[in-house]
Structures are given as structure tokens and as C-alpha cells.
Amino acid sequence: MRFYVPDHKLFISGLLAVLGSFLLSGCGGAEKDPAIGNGETVSYSQTSRIRGLDPASAGEVSSSLAIARIYEGLLEYDYLARPYKVVPLLAESMPEVSADGLTYTFKIRKGIYFQDDPCFLDGKGRELVAEDFAYSIKRVADVKNVSSGFWAYNRRIKGINIFHEASMKPEPSDYDMDVEGLHVVDSHTLEIVLTEPYPQLLYVLAMHYAFAVPREAVEFYGNKFVNHPVGTGPYKLVEWRRNSRIEFVRNPKWAETGRIETYPETGTLEQKAAGLLKDAGKPIPFIDRVVQYVVDDTSTSWMMFLSGQLGSSIISPDNWDVVVTPDKSLNESLEQRGIELISSPYTAVYYMGFNWDDAMVGESDDSGQDLRNRKLRQALSCAYEFDLMNQFMNNRYYPIDGPIPTPLAGCLEKPSPYRYNLDKARKLLAEAGYPEGIDSKTGRRLELSVEMGSADTNTRQSMELMADMFQKIGVVLKANYNTWPAFIEKMNRRQGQLFRLAWVADYPDAENFLQLFYSKNESPGPNHSNYRNAEIDRFYEQIRTMQDSPERTEIYEKMANIIVEDSPWIFMFQPMSFALKHSWVENYLPHDYPYGMGKYRRINSEVRQKWIESYGDVKLNMSGRN
Amino acid sequence: MNMERNQSLWGDAWQRLKKNRIAMACLSLVVLFTVLAVYGEVLYRYHDIKDTTPAYQNTDLDMAFKAPSSKHWMGTDGLGRDVMARLVQGVSIAYKVGIITSLIAIPIGVFFGCIAGYFGGKVDDFVVWLYSTFASMPGLLFILAIAMVVGKGLLGIYLGIGLTTWVGICRLMRGEVIKHKGQTYVLAAQALGLSSGRIIFRHILPNVMHVIIVTFTLRFPAAVGTEVFLSFLGIGVQDQPSWGLMINSARMRLWQGIWWEMTFVTLAVFLLVLAFNLLGDALRDALDPRLND
Numbered sequence: 001m002r003f004y005v006p007d008h009k010l011f012i013s014g015l016l017a018v019l020g021s022f023l024l025s026g027c028g029g030a031e032k033d034p035a036i037g038n039g040e041t042v043s044y045s046q047t048s049r050i051r052g053l054d055p056a057s058a059g060e061v062s063s064s065l066a067i068a069r070i071y072e073g074l075l076e077y078d079y080l081a082r083p084y085k086v087v088p089l090l091a092e093s094m095p096e097v098s099a100d101g102l103t104y105t106f107k108i109r110k111g112i113y114f115q116d117d118p119c120f121l122d123g124k125g126r127e128l129v130a131e132d133f134a135y136s137i138k139r140v141a142d143v144k145n146v147s148s149g150f151w152a153y154n155r156r157i158k159g160i161n162i163f164h165e166a167s168m169k170p171e172p173s174d175y176d177m178d179v180e181g182l183h184v185v186d187s188h189t190l191e192i193v194l195t196e197p198y199p200q201l202l203y204v205l206a207m208h209y210a211f212a213v214p215r216e217a218v219e220f221y222g223n224k225f226v227n228h229p230v231g232t233g234p235y236k237l238v239e240w241r242r243n244s245r246i247e248f249v250r251n252p253k254w255a256e257t258g259r260i261e262t263y264p265e266t267g268t269l270e271q272k273a274a275g276l277l278k279d280a281g282k283p284i285p286f287i288d289r290v291v292q293y294v295v296d297d298t299s300t301s302w303m304m305f306l307s308g309q310l311g312s313s314i315i316s317p318d319n320w321d322v323v324v325t326p327d328k329s330l331n332e333s334l335e336q337r338g339i340e341l342i343s344s345p346y347t348a349v350y351y352m353g354f355n356w357d358d359a360m361v362g363e364s365d366d367s368g369q370d371l372r373n374r375k376l377r378q379a380l381s382c383a384y385e386f387d388l389m390n391q392f393m394n395n396r397y398y399p400i401d402g403p404i405p406t407p408l409a410g411c412l413e414k415p416s417p418y419r420y421n422l423d424k425a426r427k428l429l430a431e432a433g434y435p436e437g438i439d440s441k442t443g444r445r446l447e448l449s450v451e452m453g454s455a456d457t458n459t460r461q462s463m464e465l466m467a468d469m470f471q472k473i474g475v476v477l478k479a480n481y482n483t484w485p486a487f488i489e490k491m492n493r494r495q496g497q498l499f500r501l502a503w504v505a506d507y508p509d510a511e512n513f514l515q516l517f518y519s520k521n522e523s524p525g526p527n528h529s530n531y532r533n534a535e536i537d538r539f540y541e542q543i544r545t546m547q548d549s550p551e552r553t554e555i556y557e558k559m560a561n562i563i564v565e566d567s568p569w570i571f572m573f574q575p576m577s578f579a580l581k582h583s584w585v586e587n588y589l590p591h592d593y594p595y596g597m598g599k600y601r602r603i604n605s606e607v608r609q610k611w612i613e614s615y616g617d618v619k620l621n622m623s624g625r626n
Numbered sequence: 627m628n629m630e631r632n633q634s635l636w637g638d639a640w641q642r643l644k645k646n647r648i649a650m651a652c653l654s655l656v657v658l659f660t661v662l663a664v665y666g667e668v669l670y671r672y673h674d675i676k677d678t679t680p681a682y683q684n685t686d687l688d689m690a691f692k693a694p695s696s697k698h699w700m701g702t703d704g705l706g707r708d709v710m711a712r713l714v715q716g717v718s719i720a721y722k723v724g725i726i727t728s729l730i731a732i733p734i735g736v737f738f739g740c741i742a743g744y745f746g747g748k749v750d751d752f753v754v755w756l757y758s759t760f761a762s763m764p765g766l767l768f769i770l771a772i773a774m775v776v777g778k779g780l781l782g783i784y785l786g787i788g789l790t791t792w793v794g795i796c797r798l799m800r801g802e803v804i805k806h807k808g809q810t811y812v813l814a815a816q817a818l819g820l821s822s823g824r825i826i827f828r829h830i831l832p833n834v835m836h837v838i839i840v841t842f843t844l845r846f847p848a849a850v851g852t853e854v855f856l857s858f859l860g861i862g863v864q865d866q867p868s869w870g871l872m873i874n875s876a877r878m879r880l881w882q883g884i885w886w887e888m889t890f891v892t893l894a895v896f897l898l899v900l901a902f903n904l905l906g907d908a909l910r911d912a913l914d915p916r917l918n919d
Contacts, residue, residue, distance in 0.1 A: 388687060391687045392687055392704075392705070444677050445677050455778075455860035455861075456860070457874055457875045460860075460871070460875070461704060461705055461875060464683070464685065464705060464865075465685050465687075465705060467683070467865075468679075468683065468684060468685040468705075471679045471683075471684075476679070478865060479864065479865060480778075480864070481778060481860065481864060
């Protein structure tokens, strides 16, 4: 699940993630919906189209969010902790890891039950056992399920590939077949055995590819299983009208079996000040019913949001100027009504990479030339003016000083020595052999070309801006606009001098970003700069199998510093995610991995009621000119 | 009267054109555009030779989206660049496209039209087959295919438009040549034993020149229009200020009342196309010997 995303697309997906992380809410009072009882807390929100509710086959954000309401995994992300970390959910505690890092032993909580469903004997949900996890992981490896998640286990779990290959046969896959790495010790103990250390396994186990699915349901519903989710989670599905409406209700099994989950009790002081801890220790979920609508038309959803029918909204590009003022605060008339603008940096890095194969900007066999090329890269880094780029994009960016984005452990706190500084850029450029940008060999200005993966207006204008930044130190930048497939083709063939790309975190571990500098990952792998540095390679091989520890973070920082000094990339920015929410949506904190976080949200029904009743009394200034 | 009768076809046409006020207005507009195009090209070449970045490429975000004022007559765009300066550069791009595509399309069309009309038979069959084949291909797809092969940018546009638009003139030329083939001056030339090439290109061609001129004036704005929308779609001009690109970037903000870039560029396209079309019509009338009296 790695993304190379053209900028505008990434921006949208960033918003989607934020949208997803809302479990927006409201109160049922004003709705004329007979199914909703009095006094129930109901959350009304928007969702993108949901394709299916099978944890093994789902892939897109909207389905994953819906699945995470119904199903649960061994681990989940902590709601409040930053940097992100995983905590036990269906596991009793974090797993015991063997000294060689190859065996993970999970104790599974007792007294967890699946929801009642006709697929079980006499319709009563049974207790969760270790076998359910082994079964669920096998389902992801089963070729017949066309899972988008097999990469997470491929060649990592011992014996999973044997099962994978066996499932390619035409006859039904044999789930009784033993997989060596998925060892059920007893009914509540699961041992996962790996082929090599894989500390990121913990993050993978928090994804829906590892959620517990009861075998009875899969066999009972057959290919209708995507419509009949049966899980252990805080909600169960009431009704799903494809591409229109989906409704969940609090899972009654929790109360029946006495299962109690609580809101996290520890948070930072800022979180406390923001009121995020007032529910600390209280039983979740707070919302009784969740109703989500698929609204394709952005202006319709925007009107629904304004009138209080939806608890939150993304900000569509068409509305941006109206909603957000140039200094990144909210339109005054919206702010006065209590609407809040939520923004947070998205764990991704946008960068302009240099091709290490290129004689001018890359590596050279001649050590003097090599040093000069490095100075050129540093000079160009110094010529890049973040503030200007940010101004152009309506302040939607967040500065970044190295290869590791905030809030990941290992991200550099101090500003990079190659931040915007024209004098330094000119000096470095002269030392690189291009005084005033003049290439002494040709007597003309140095000309560089950058490959782009799209040609839309935004991309084009941002490159024109970039060309103007370089022009200030006398360097000419020519942009080549490619289609996305053509661009990827060029990248894979190691063509191009400079290029612009982005990397979005798969999991909150800097390893995910540092692998982009590992020489064995060079194109067509994700290291499209074809960056080669023996020291980085050595460090990377060391940290790849290391558990999270202060020592590992220290190595991360060391690597980041070496990379900044070598400047194989110009670190351009980290995008911000933006969304709006009404004041009645409480306990809201943006989360990069929002799956299952809805259970922590709360709705203040009275506030919502007031908004709905008073909506229209005061005209909102929506002209976009304050 | 006698003086006029003795004038050449061109002098005659000019006399008639002069009487047409609209045509003269269009002609002066065309001259104005031509001057701007030459100016833009000279500016571009000058900066290219001096190895400097021209002013119309300089960005200044503090000046973004400024309405027309005495400093910027046509306002500024999203990167704070002067719309008028870019508009003028756009004229030179438009002209280049119009002229170069005509230089590609017209010789091809004229050559095939002439030989098909003159020789008839198998040659004619072949040419008719060829242009029918070309005409049956959707033009836009063909242009896209060419742009994909030679890469985005002006070269793709030149070839794309040039290689697809010769069909019309080829048909016209074929018809004209067939008409002239039976005339006495051609029969006389044949009786004198002149070579076919000489008869076609030295004797017939000058007599059908007016068709080419008219086609050119009608071909030109069409090519400009095609360039604008190809650039608008992002497969045309890449890093020079083209009208298509300007319209594309202006449309995003139009609903917010940032009207100037869109308005002035559209107006420029409109005037250029209109002027050439009206002029072409007037020229056709002026050059048509049947209207001679």
C-alpha cells in the first residue's frame, strides 16, 4: 500500500483521511426518522462510496472506515498519543517478542464475543478465539479473495506463501491447511512466526487486513459476505443502501456480555486544554447510532453541512477561498457560528529528487566533481523558498527539514542548514562551478530539467514558481509535463534529471521513508533518486529489523542528517489536511490512521438542535471577500 | 476605367478590397496582431540570446490577482505576472502555429491536389483514397497520437495540425486543376511539349493561387483555435505563455470574479479569428474573377 501520488490527488486523499476520521454526529431529535428512538445520540455524516465490508478484500478509505466500526484487530492505534503508537485491543497486552525478533506471542482477551447473527448456532454470537485471527490472515493470503493486503504478509510470515500458492488451484482453498507461522497454541494464544525480523508487523496488525472474521459467517454467507459483516466491534450494521446511505447501531453484545472499553486517560497538556480528556476513563462508544450518506455533489454536501445535517465537511477546492482566509483562519461568519477549522500536517513528504545517475546533479566518479555536484544540489535547496510556495498554495503546506515528516520519531527538530537562503545559495553555486549560474563550459546559464507526473494548472503554476526561484540564482529550470504512466515509466528507467514526487506514510515509522534512500530499493523500486550511500545502506540494514527504541530513533536522526547533507532531494513540504466541523462534534482529534477512531467521538445534541433551529437567522457571508 | 482594366488580378483585387470597409478594418487588425507577434518573437529571441529570463515570466505573489490598473492594463494572473505581457507573447505563439502549420499543410495539399487533378487516373485514385483515409480519421485523435509520438510541445502541435489539415486544400486544388486542365492555355502548353511539372507548377498554379491565399487566411485562425484548445488540454505549449494555458488557469477563479485574464485572452482569440475569417471572405470575393465587372 505505498502511494506515489500526484500532488492534487494526494491533497484530496489527505482530506479524505480527515473526513474519515470524523465520526460526525448529531442528535436524532429533529430528524423524521422513525427507526431512531428518542433520546438516542445519532451521528450524521458523509462518506465516500463503499465497495464492500469484507476486511480481506476492501482497499479504499471509505470501506476501511466502515469495516473498522464493525470489526476489530489485535491492536489499534492510540487515539491521543503522538507520535502514533499501537496499543492492545483484542490482545490482552502487547505481544511477547522472542529475542531473535521472529516470534510474536499474543494473548487474546477472554470474554470477547461476536455480534449475534444467524450464521452462528441458534443465532448467538460466540466467543472470539485465536483461531479466528489465523483464519482471517489466511483469508488475506487466499488468491481467491483478491485481497489488496497480501503485501503486508508476503514472505514475512513463515509458510504464508505456501498457502498463497496452494490457493491458486481451482478447487476451494483449504483453510484447514497449517501455516507454520500462524500457530494457534491454545484457544486464546496465537504465535506469529516470521521469516525475518519485521518490527512493522505491529502496525500491520492494526490494519483491517488482520481484523478477526468468524469462519461461520464467511461460510454461511458465501459471496454475500461483503454485505453481511459480523464482527466484535462497537457497532453493527443496520442497513446499507449502496451508494446512498449506511447506518450502524451500537453493538448490543457489548452490554450483554459486559464488555467495557474506556476512553484513553493520558494525553498531553494541550490535549487537556482542548477538552480532549474530559471523557477520560468513561466507557465508549458515546454515540448510539451512526448514519452516513453518500453525497457525490460537493455543493449539496456543503449545504447539508451548513444547515447542520452533517457534522463535518471537507473543504472542496471550489469552496476554499470562501471558507478559509488567506492567513489560514476560518471565514469570520463561520467562526462566529462555532464552526471549527481542523488542520494537521499529513504524514507525507513532497520532494524534488535529483537523479543520482545524472552527471550534473548526481554522483560522479571524480571526487572533486562529486563534491561540486553536491554543492549544486545544496545550492538549489537553498534557493527553494518554502514561504513562497506556501503562499501560492493558500498556506496549505507545512515546512519540512529532512526526509522524515512530523510527527514520526526521528524527524529533525532543528532547521535544515539548506533552508531558503539566497546568499548561501549563490555562494554554494559559485563553489559548485557555476558562478552567477553561468556554466563555464558553455558560457550560458546552467539549465536543468524537471520531470512532472501531471500537467494540471496547479502543477504547472507551481513549477513556474519554482523556475522563478531558481532563476534568482541564475539557474534555468525547464519542466517536462508527462502523463502519470509515462512519468512512472521514465522513473523506472532512471531517466530524467530532476523529478517531483511524494511519499505517503504506510505506517507511522520513519523506516517507511528511509527505505527510499536504500540503494537496493533504487528504480524501479521506490528509491527513484537512485541514491547510493554505503553508510546509509549500512544504517538502514541495521534499523530494518530493530525494534522501536531510543537507539533506533538516534540512528534515524543520524541517517536524516546525512541525507540532508547529501541533498538527494529538495525537501519541499508536508501537506496539511483541512476539514470543518461543527462545535457539537466533541473529542475530535485528527488522526492519520482514523480507522476505528469514531468510537471516541461524542455528540452534543443540544448544540446541534440549536444550530438547526437558528440556521438561516443570520446570513453567512459567503462572498469570499472579508 | 481603362487603367483599371489593365491592372493585374492582384491590383484589381486590392482595388475592390479597399472599398470593403469591414475588410479594411480586419486587415488593420491583422496588421496589428502581426506587429505584436513580431515584437513578441523578437523579445523572446532577445532574451534567449542574452540568456536572461524575460519579464513576463517573473512571478510576484504579492501582486497576484490584481485587477486591471494603470500599472497592469489587463491585471495580473495567479502568480502576479502581467496579463498583457503574456497576452502579447501568446500572439507570437499563435502566429507561429498558424504560419508553420500552414507551411506544412498547404504544400502537401497543393502538391497532391495538383498531381491528382492533372494526371487523373491511377494517380487521382490514389490521392482520393489517401485524403479520404485521412479525412475519415477523427482529427483530434490524430493530433493526440502525433503529440504522443513526438512529445508534448510546439513540435507536436505543428505536426499534428499540419499533417491533418491538408485534406481540404487538396480537394479544392484537385477540383481547380481539373477545371483548368481543359483550358486552351494548358492545351497550348501541352502542344508545345512542355513537361507536366512545368505545366502544373508554372502555368496552372499561378492561376489558382487565389485559392491558396484564401485557404491560408481561413486555415490560419482554425489552426490558432486548435492550438488554443490543445494547450488548454495540456498537450500543447509547455512553458511559454500560450492563450490556451492562460484560459485554462484563468477559468479556476472566474467564479470569484477574477475576470480579466479570461476576458482579455478570449477577446484576443475572438478578434484574431474573426479578423482572419472576415478578411478571408473578403479576399475570396475580391479574387473571384466571376464577380469582375
